[in-house]
Amino acid sequence: MLAASLAVKVGKMNCEIVGKVPDTGLYLDRMGLYKLTKTKSPFSYNMKEPAGRFVPISIIKTAQQQSDFVTDMIPLLHLSEQNSRIIKYIVSELIRNVLEHAKSGSGAIVAAQYYKKTNRISIGICDNGIGVWRSMNESWHPITDADALRLALTPGITGTTRKEGGTSENAGAGLFFIKSIAKITRNYFVIYSGNAEYTLLRHRKRIKGFPRLYADPERDPHNQTNSAPNFQGTLVAVDISLDETPEFQTLLNVIGKVYDDAIRERKRAKYKEPKFI
Amino acid sequence: MINLIKMHSKIGDFAENKEIAKKLRVESIMPSLSMGDEVILDFDKVDGATQSFIHSLVSEPIRQLGDKTFNNLYFKNTNEDIKKIVTIVYRYMQESLGRDTDTNSDIQ
Numbered sequence: 001m002l003a004a005s006l007a008v009k010v011g012k013m014n015c016e017i018v019g020k021v022p023d024t025g026l027y028l029d030r031m032g033l034y035k036l037t038k039t040k041s042p043f044s045y046n047m048k049e050p051a052g053r054f055v056p057i058s059i060i061k062t063a064q065q066q067s068d069f070v071t072d073m074i075p076l077l078h079l080s081e082q083n084s085r086i087i088k089y090i091v092s093e094l095i096r097n098v099l100e101h102a103k104s105g106s107g108a109i110v111a112a113q114y115y116k117k118t119n120r121i122s123i124g125i126c127d128n129g130i131g132v133w134r135s136m137n138e139s140w141h142p143i144t145d146a147d148a149l150r151l152a153l154t155p156g157i158t159g160t161t162r163k164e165g166g167t168s169e170n171a172g173a174g175l176f177f178i179k180s181i182a183k184i185t186r187n188y189f190v191i192y193s194g195n196a197e198y199t200l201l202r203h204r205k206r207i208k209g210f211p212r213l214y215a216d217p218e219r220d221p222h223n224q225t226n227s228a229p230n231f232q233g234t235l236v237a238v239d240i241s242l243d244e245t246p247e248f249q250t251l252l253n254v255i256g257k258v259y260d261d262a263i264r265e266r267k268r269a270k271y272k273e274p275k276f277i
Numbered sequence: 278m279i280n281l282i283k284m285h286s287k288i289g290d291f292a293e294n295k296e297i298a299k300k301l302r303v304e305s306i307m308p309s310l311s312m313g314d315e316v317i318l319d320f321d322k323v324d325g326a327t328q329s330f331i332h333s334l335v336s337e338p339i340r341q342l343g344d345k346t347f348n349n350l351y352f353k354n355t356n357e358d359i360k361k362i363v364t365i366v367y368r369y370m371q372e373s374l375g376r377d378t379d380t381n382s383d384i385q
Contacts, residue, residue, distance in 0.1 A: 063295065096329055169299070169332075171328070171366075249361045255365075256369075264372055
């Protein structure tokens with residue numbers, strides 16, 4: 001996804017794939033990476049239909065294209081009704097995030113892959129926009145890229161305002177919801193922007209019941225760095241295990257409660273304290 | 278007066294296009310509620326919605342019009358997923374605005 005994003009950024013005629021590409025590079029061709037460069041694909045093969053296996057790299061620049069993509073991608077992945085709801089939800093919110101916050105002329109670059117053996121779907125979405133730090137800095141002034149990611153993942157915090165409840169257009173819920181869906185379904189969630197990367201680690205299967213959700217992403221089991229190679233833009237990747245997926249309403253129940261509690265606690269933290277002398 | 282808005286004809290099976298949500302809010306929902314009219318959002322044949330879509334649809338009416346919205350805005354033919362998302366948005370908006378959240382949203 002990063003390579004695709006960079007190719008889109010510099011333009012097809014300014015981008016080529018150099019050196020010997022191993023046979024596994026065929027996958028990159030099938031996903032559409034070569035089409036974004038001036039390099040002719042060295043692979044020749046019988047192209048099978050992507051249906052049931054993957055959604056090739058797509059570029060989405062408008063809300064209408066987003067709607068069309070979401071409508072078209074679900075049949076490609078052959079999902080059950082229950083799973084399709086969750087995938088539609090995640091893809092819609094991730095693309096919307098890019099269109100609203102990234103300020104990228106090249107739009108959202110998105111792809112998905114179904115893995116039959118593990119019965120999971122990996123979704124990647126990337127942009128060449130202003131990055132999370134600049135987006136959050138409009139209202140919150142984070143010091144580092146890692147601080148900006150933490151804010152972006154915190155429920156009720158949006159880069160567009162410091163007001164509780166957000167604006168008429170943004171509530172600061174999108175990434176928290178998606179990270180929470182990944183956590184409850186015991187999957188990975190990764191966000192990478194600027195020099196920072198945050199990876200939610202998979203919740204161990206032997207622990208029964210729903211994994212506990214936290215408003216503060218620092219409390220989730222995760223890996224984090226603030227010294228990754230600088231990426232001007234944002235990448236989000238999420239895995240969804242189709243076997244582990246509970247009813248969507250059940251997911252929403254759990255996520256909604258944590259979201260409420262987070263807002264309540266943040267409001268209480270602003271209350272004036274009596275002065276005891 | 279009752280303003281009945283058939284959502285499926287506006288947004289299709291899955292409610293995620295916030296440009297449409299904003300248009301509905303600005304051109305139809307807010308003006309009707311402001312005049313004291315009832316608004317019914319009919320989600321018949323809509324099988325899902327994002328939190329962002331519902332937020333864009335109702336957060337401003339809740340913030341600007343308060344009880345006029347709580348009393349006169351109705352959600353019809355919502356499935357359990359959509360009911361849940363509407364309820365989440367109602368609750369966090371009331372939390373944010375400092376309202377008593379013991380009262381439930383008006384979901385038919």
